[in-house]
Amino acid sequence: MTDTGVGASLPRKEDDRFLHGRGRYLADIEMPRMLDVAFVRSPLAHAEIVGIEKPEEAGERVFTARDMDGVVPIRPTSNVAGHRIVGSPPMAFDRVRFVGEIIATCLAPNRAQAEDLAERVVPDLKELPVVASIDAAMAEGAPLVHADWGTNLSMETRFDSGIEEQVARATVQVTRTLDMARQAMVPLEGKGALAHYDARDGQLVVYSSTQSPHMIRNALCQCLGLQQRQIRVVAPDVGGGFGYKAILHPEEVIVAWLALRLKRPVRWLEDRFEHLTAGANARQHRYRMTAHADDRGRILALDAVLTTDAGAYSIWPHTNGFDAIQASGILTGPYDIGGYRVRTMTVATNKPPLSPYRAVARPGACFAMETLVDAVARAVGRDPVEVRLENLVPAAAMPYKAITGKEYDSGDYPASLRRARAMVDAVSADAGPDRLIGTGYAVYTEHTAVSTATISQIGVQMMPGFEQAAALMQPDGSLEIRVGVQSHGQGMETTLAQIASEVLGIDPQRVSVRHGDTALSPYSTGTYASRAIVMTGGAVAAAADKLAFKLREIAAHMMQCTADDVRLEAGELVGPGASMTIEEAAVIWHFRPFDLPEELLRDGLEVTGGYRPDGDRAPFAYAAHAARVAVDPELGTVEVLDYVAVDDCGTRVNPMIVDGQVLGGVAQGIGTALFEEVPFDDQGQPLATTFGDYSVPAASEIPMIRLDHMETRSPYTRFGVKGVGEGGAIAPPAAVVNAINDALRSTGAELCAVPATPRRVLQAIFDAQDRAAGKKEAAR
Amino acid sequence: MTTLSLTVNGEPVRAEIDPRLSLADFLRENLALKGTHLGCEHGACGACTVVVDDMPMRSCITLAASCEGVRVTTVEGFDDDPVVTRLRQAFRDEHALQCGYCTPGMLATARDIVLRHDRPDTEQIRAELAGCICRCTGYRGIVRAIARVIETKSQATAAKAGTT
Numbered sequence: 001m002t003d004t005g006v007g008a009s010l011p012r013k014e015d016d017r018f019l020h021g022r023g024r025y026l027a028d029i030e031m032p033r034m035l036d037v038a039f040v041r042s043p044l045a046h047a048e049i050v051g052i053e054k055p056e057e058a059g060e061r062v063f064t065a066r067d068m069d070g071v072v073p074i075r076p077t078s079n080v081a082g083h084r085i086v087g088s089p090p091m092a093f094d095r096v097r098f099v100g101e102i103i104a105t106c107l108a109p110n111r112a113q114a115e116d117l118a119e120r121v122v123p124d125l126k127e128l129p130v131v132a133s134i135d136a137a138m139a140e141g142a143p144l145v146h147a148d149w150g151t152n153l154s155m156e157t158r159f160d161s162g163i164e165e166q167v168a169r170a171t172v173q174v175t176r177t178l179d180m181a182r183q184a185m186v187p188l189e190g191k192g193a194l195a196h197y198d199a200r201d202g203q204l205v206v207y208s209s210t211q212s213p214h215m216i217r218n219a220l221c222q223c224l225g226l227q228q229r230q231i232r233v234v235a236p237d238v239g240g241g242f243g244y245k246a247i248l249h250p251e252e253v254i255v256a257w258l259a260l261r262l263k264r265p266v267r268w269l270e271d272r273f274e275h276l277t278a279g280a281n282a283r284q285h286r287y288r289m290t291a292h293a294d295d296r297g298r299i300l301a302l303d304a305v306l307t308t309d310a311g312a313y314s315i316w317p318h319t320n321g322f323d324a325i326q327a328s329g330i331l332t333g334p335y336d337i338g339g340y341r342v343r344t345m346t347v348a349t350n351k352p353p354l355s356p357y358r359a360v361a362r363p364g365a366c367f368a369m370e371t372l373v374d375a376v377a378r379a380v381g382r383d384p385v386e387v388r389l390e391n392l393v394p395a396a397a398m399p400y401k402a403i404t405g406k407e408y409d410s411g412d413y414p415a416s417l418r419r420a421r422a423m424v425d426a427v428s429a430d431a432g433p434d435r436l437i438g439t440g441y442a443v444y445t446e447h448t449a450v451s452t453a454t455i456s457q458i459g460v461q462m463m464p465g466f467e468q469a470a471a472l473m474q475p476d477g478s479l480e481i482r483v484g485v486q487s488h489g490q491g492m493e494t495t496l497a498q499i500a501s502e503v504l505g506i507d508p509q510r511v512s513v514r515h516g517d518t519a520l521s522p523y524s525t526g527t528y529a530s531r532a533i534v535m536t537g538g539a540v541a542a543a544a545d546k547l548a549f550k551l552r553e554i555a556a557h558m559m560q561c562t563a564d565d566v567r568l569e570a571g572e573l574v575g576p577g578a579s580m581t582i583e584e585a586a587v588i589w590h591f592r593p594f595d596l597p598e599e600l601l602r603d604g605l606e607v608t609g610g611y612r613p614d615g616d617r618a619p620f621a622y623a624a625h626a627a628r629v630a631v632d633p634e635l636g637t638v639e640v641l642d643y644v645a646v647d648d649c650g651t652r653v654n655p656m657i658v659d660g661q662v663l664g665g666v667a668q669g670i671g672t673a674l675f676e677e678v679p680f681d682d683q684g685q686p687l688a689t690t691f692g693d694y695s696v697p698a699a700s701e702i703p704m705i706r707l708d709h710m711e712t713r714s715p716y717t718r719f720g721v722k723g724v725g726e727g728g729a730i731a732p733p734a735a736v737v738n739a740i741n742d743a744l745r746s747t748g749a750e751l752c753a754v755p756a757t758p759r760r761v762l763q764a765i766f767d768a769q770d771r772a773a774g775k776k777e778a779a780r
Numbered sequence: 781m782t783t784l785s786l787t788v789n790g791e792p793v794r795a796e797i798d799p800r801l802s803l804a805d806f807l808r809e810n811l812a813l814k815g816t817h818l819g820c821e822h823g824a825c826g827a828c829t830v831v832v833d834d835m836p837m838r839s840c841i842t843l844a845a846s847c848e849g850v851r852v853t854t855v856e857g858f859d860d861d862p863v864v865t866r867l868r869q870a871f872r873d874e875h876a877l878q879c880g881y882c883t884p885g886m887l888a889t890a891r892d893i894v895l896r897h898d899r900p901d902t903e904q905i906r907a908e909l910a911g912c913i914c915r916c917t918g919y920r921g922i923v924r925a926i927a928r929v930i931e932t933k934s935q936a937t938a939a940k941a942g943t944t
Contacts, residue, residue, distance in 0.1 A: 011872050011873070012872070012875070014880070015871070015872045015877060015880075016872075017880075018877055018879075018880025018883045019868045019871060019872065019877070019880075019883060019887070020815070020855065020856070020859075020868075021813075021814070021815020021816070021854065021855030021856050021883075021884045022815065023880045023881075024814070025814075025817070025881065027808075027814075027817075027818070028808075028814035030812075110809070112798075112800070112805075186915055187879075187881075187915060188817075188819045188825065188827060188879070188881045188882050188913060188914070188915045188916075189817070189819070189879070189881045237879075237880065238879065239817070239879045239880070239881030240878075240879045240881060240915045240916055242915070271821055272819070272820040272821060272822065272825075488879050489878030489879035489880075489916045490878070491878070656875050657875065659875065660875045660878055660916075660917060660918075660921065663917060663918030663919075663920050663921070664878060664915070664916045664917050664918045665918075666918055667917075667918035667919065668915070690820075690822055690824065691820050691822065691824035691825060691913070692822075692824065696825075696913050696915070698909060698910045698911070698912065698913055698919075699905070699906040699907075699909035699910060699912070699914075699919035699922065699923060700906050700907050700909065700910035702906075702918055702919050702920075704902055704920055704923065705918055705920055728918075
């Protein structure tokens with residue numbers, strides 16, 4: 001390790017511009033003759049479009065699906081047998097299927113005027129019956145979201161390892177139904193896109209607030225019938241993504257098409273109302289879980305049914321089945337369980353399409369599994385931590401092949417839980433006389449940097465393969481790194497420079513990391529799945545290796561020795577009798593070509609390196625979380641008094657940044673646990689449309705989260721790193737609800753749904769009181 | 781249209797504006813001061829907070845027309861402000877920002893907290909920050925950065941008191 005390489009908590013290179021308000025986000029870009037977009041969106045969850053009345057004098061500034069000749073709706077693909085799948089149309093043609101679906105697009109010189117125009121467009125809608133929940137959609141004779149399917153079941157999967165033998169041995173059965181509500185992801189900067197045609201380059205240039213520029217280019221090429229070389233996608237500074245910006249949005253297709261058609265720049269900026277309604281697209285899982293265990297709570301088999309409320313269309317590229325596939329593939333979590341049977345159902349409803357939100361389905365899966373483990377512990381009368389320790393995969397079993405087929409590469413799961421217990425127990429908060437205190441735990445393991453093999457099995461149009469990075473040594477020996485992932489808070493301008501510094505010994509202050517622009521960087525599927533530091537970090541190291549070799553060859557020629565005799569040390573090329581700096585070698589290649597033989601001149605100092613983990617195997621990060629809460633049984637309110645996370649993401653490239661990723665993830669997870677929900681009424685109307693009713697936790701709701709780390713190097717990755725971007729968000733719903741249930745143990749109440757709003761907490765208490773009264777009645 | 785005169789970041793500004801224009805849109809669109817960010821446009825997230833006559837104010841729900849004669853300071857105008865200078869360093873050291881979108885509003889709010897408090901505990905700082913949403917950091921770094929700047933301010937005050 002160098003003091004600027006892997007392992008250094010280097011201050012971030014990107015901070016300076018943000019602290020001076022000099023970032024450049026999508027809304028900050030202006031172009032001459034630019035038009036702003038406002039959409040006319042459906043006020044109904046299901047309706048036939050009978051007609052659309054445009055204001056007479058402004059008709060040429062209003063566009064509908066009928067104007068979009070030649071635009072092909074995106075077609076998501078899947079390898080799951082029988083998967084019924086329909087991508088979002090850019091604009092609705094003859095039918096709308098959720099509140100917020102786009103009916104018309106209005107253009108004006110600014111957003112306010114575009115909204116004025118949108119108000120004057122009158123869609124004539126004929127109301128159709130709505131299915132706004134899993135139960136409504138799966139009921140006998142339910143109205144159909146897509147009539148030609150003959151059902152609302154979009155996808156069904158089954159897996160059965162054979163559980164009869166384990167079930168026969170089990171003495172305890174515990175069954176629970178667990179619900180996670182629908183959420184909005186709420187990056188603080190809304191989604192947005194600005195497109196214009198650049199005649200000089202012969203390119204449609206699309207600025208998009210996206211995590212995955214090349215994927216958006218792939219999609220736009222399909223929709224618009226253009227070649228890849230004819231589209232450039234640029235992600236400027238992006239104000240948070242969390243998965244919301246890792247998918248194609250219909251609005252991106254519309255502004256791209258309009259820019260081509262009008263030959264003028266066209267821009268759409270999502271506002272918060274649009275985000276909380278049309279963008280309310282995350283989580284919403286229901287689990288029916290049965291654990292078959294022995295008297296000590298050792299879980300022998302897990303039998304589960306998972307249903308997702310997947311909305312009206314399939315997002316691209318991951319499809320609407322992504323949550324179900326992910327959750328069923330990781331449901332047994334960090335536990336050694338011998339038998340597993342799972343059925344998943346992905347159900348279409350008249351709601352926005354289900355999309356992958358930070359950690360995708362894992363917060364739901366962890367919530368279901370970990371609350372079930374606590375229920376098992378209660379059933380056998382043992383401490384939930386002890387029951388966990390008995391079920392967790394032991395360190396000695398690593399690498400461990402789980403019953404799901406996944407291989408957990410490394411780590412000590414029980415040790416992380418013991419540390420979390422020691423940390424949280426050390427705090428005793430004074431919660432006041434009227435509140436009940438409880439402690440809850442959750443442990444997860446997380447498949448990070450998802451592999452080519454995993455993605456290719458499910459057949460979606462997103463194929464990670466080998467990640468690429470370019471390293472361009474400049475004539476003065478400074479270095480430009482170009483990568484296809486996009487950094488939107490993860491600090492990759494710093495960490496990738498640290499990796500270059502680790503390999504080359506170059507000062508990170510002499511390294512620039514360019515990202516998020518298809519015109520600049522090698523191809524990449526983008527930033528998602530906690531993959532960037534593993535995949536792109538590895539690719540940067542590979543490119544730096546190549547560059548190091550070339551520099552050593554140049555130095556060797558100048559020093560009259562062989563490249564093998566030259567070592568790279570702290571930016572110096574050190575030979576047996578002499579040394580030169582990287583800068584000197586760069587200057588020789590660029591300005592003194594006459595000093596070098598042809599074979600060293602032929603391929604310059606601009607290289608591309610490719611990387612994926614050894615054997616295409618993914619590293620599994622993991623963590624144990626513990627929450628201590630105070631519950632007011634009269635009001636149903638919950639305060640998180642203390643929160644502890646002990647995570648293991650292998651080698652930490654920048655420990656400060658790792659802390660930031662975990663802290664931010666935990667805060668979002670606490671939002672999922674206690675506050676965040678977009679409820680819909682039975683007509684599919686979203687009921688949380690402002691931050692007044694959609695509660696995002698502020699500093700007042702988030703305690704000073706405490707962290708500890710373990711560092712078990714992954715055996716398969718460069719530097720031993722594992723992904724860490726999503727993990728923090730996985731465990732909080734489980735840990736917080738387990739803490740609430742621990743606090744409520746004297747009342748007999750048990751909460752089985754998140755967010756644990758005061759209404760749900762009180763309902764659980766009332767239900768327990770009713771059960772107790774019923775028992776007394778029966779005894780009489 | 782309405783005529784508006786005010787001071788923005790120390791410069792006198794005069795403009796003809798639409799009466800419905802918000803202060804945020806005026807700053808961003810008319811003056812090209814893009815450092816003021818819009819996160820909700822209904823006064824709930826705090827990203828657009830600027831300083832108006834020494835008070836933090838949500839520019840998204842402040843009408844520009846109501847700002848006649850006031851002094852507005854945006855993130856672009858804090859370079860000579862000693863408190864914000866210290867906050868910037870502390871935000872960097874405590875990793876109090878990730879995507880940077882909430883940061884200008886956080887700085888304007890944090891400056892106000894630093895100016896009004898001498899010995900707040902963590903709970904107080906958290907409560908004072910309740911009107912600002914950060915979706916990335918989990919707030920710990922922001923709270924610590926503010927605490928650190930208040931601490932140095934208190935030390936400076938104490939040192940000054942000691943010498944007189």
